[in-house]
Amino acid sequence: MKLVSYRDQVETQLGVLIEDQIISLRLLDEVYKDQTAIDVKIPSDMKQLIEQSEMILPYMEKLLQYYKEDGQKKLSKPVSDVEVLAPIAQPEKIICVGLNYLDHCKETGMEPPAFPMIFSKYANSIIGNHAAIEIPINSKQVDFEAELAVVMGKEAKCISAEEAEEFIFGYTIMNDVSARDLQFADGQWSRGKSADTFAPLGPAIVTKDEVGDPHQLDISLELNGTIMQESNTNNLIFDIPYIVAYLSQSMTLKPGDIIATGTPHGVGMGRDPQVWLKEGDLLTIKIERIGTLSNPVKKYVSEEKDLSKGHSLVEG
Incomplete structure (x- = not known):
């Protein structure tokens, strides 16, 4: 369903x-x-x-x-x-797994992690299908990341990988939009990952019975009609049951929590020359048996004044 x-x-x-x-x-x-x-x-x-x-x-x-x-x-x-609209507007948690495809690790120049690399996004980032991704005024390097997202169905604490499927409700698509200049300037990822509109989600939540094996799904992202990312979820380094169990050792997972499982190779940061999102772009993510998530891109401009001009902003 x-x-x-x-x-x-x-x-x-x-x-x-x-x-x-x-x-x-x-x-x-x-x-x-x-x-x-x-x-x-x-x-x-x-x-x-x-x-x-x-x-x-x-x-x-x-x-x-x-x-x-x-x-x-x-x-x-x-x-x-x-x-x-986004299928869930206010989840308690949006948990993301970084560097979870081997080819993405290679393009970023980072070693594959020994354990899942975890970071968070926040509900202010969530938008739905066809809503616009806004480039913030303090970033010039906004990137895209197509991801399969798990939707939790039941409260889970200290469960095993063998039990994990019982606690999953279904799956959806998330674009883990990232301001790379902010992400790496800070030395941690919260600000660069959690700008407004940086978590397009949807269009639907597909129940797990209809998805079947979530580790056999084609995943792709197109930028203005050109394929930039193309892979299959069978290339995940850490599979979904392991990720759910691993997270449950530290935090209680709640119904409606979103877990984004990582992105494959082809992101803008890893290209030569690098590709950054600009106003007028259109991103389209397709995941087999889940659907299609499309979002245009625009610049953020304050209705009162453009803070990028004639105003002193202190980074840090």
Whole structure:
């Protein structure tokens, strides 16, 4: 099942994405609830849906079955008629794994890590499909990173790799946008990775049963129609069960937490000459069985004044 958050005119709601149609979960609930004899209610928030997924998903499957059998009910809209939002807007944690493809380690000139290299992004970075990535006023080296992201389904603390799949809800796409000049000037990665709009996410969360093996997925990124990154998740250095278990030794993972699993080779920083994002660019990430995430690029300009001119900024 592919689950989306979307805005239909002024209302924000959840839906199921089937090909190019979004089916409203609220309307499904209203129309077919009496036929199910199941006493549950579909929440309007994705994180709550994930928290209650053991009860909610079987109920949703029944609703969809009734919908497919009932040719008279029109509860869907073309995806082009709505605004698709980031599937989760406020996860408790966005955890990223750096240097998790061997070929990416080589292009950065760094040794493959002995253990997962972990850093964080923040919710201010999240945007949805087709929303614009903004180049901050204090960076001239903004880069792209296509990544498969894990969406946690249950609270996990000190679990084993063998148990990890039980705690995963599904998967989505994340672009780990990075200001390289800020990232390396600071000596740590928080500022360079967490600017506003630096975590495009979506368009859908695909439940793990529909994805199957997450380590056999083609992944690619195009910049203005030219393929820049192309690989397969079978090239991950640390696989997903290991990453989830490793993280759970230090922190309690919560439903809706996002874990980005790393990017393959081909990023702008590793090219000769280097490639940095500029206004007017279009980034498109495709991951097999997950979907396509597209985002334009624009410069950030303050509505009040352009802080890059006539104003003293102190870095540090």
